[in-house]
Amino acid sequence: MLSFFIVFWVAAFFDKDYIHYTGIVGSLNVGVMVFLFLRELLLSNEIVNYKKLLPFWVSVGFLVFHLPAIPFFSFWSYMKNRDLLPILYSLIVLMNIIISFGLLWSSRRVEY
Incomplete structure (x- = not known):
């Protein structure tokens, strides 16, 4: 999956149509x-x-944004x-x- 992302990311530099695929991947x-x-x-x-x-x-914060964002990036050119x-x-x-809530709520691990 990382290789697909890198391919679309490099292709987006040469053709702007691939920028949507970069977001999806x-x-x-x-x-x-x-x-x-x-x-x-x-x-x-x-x-x-x-x-x-x-x-x-x-990880919960990333899931909240990235999973619902897939349809937005998929249909971006059609909107x-x-x-x-x-x-x-x-x-x-x-x-x-x-x-931010996780930064405030989580406990620090102190290692010496």
């Missing part, structure tokens, strides 16, 4: 990686204190007007709120 890549992380967290012993883990909150952009903007704000 990037969101799919982030979604798969976050699901793999959450699966690993679910199978580990750290699941007991998941609310105190910063990576949990960051004549940009009436749905406030939904995408609100997803960005919600993702940042979740990550």
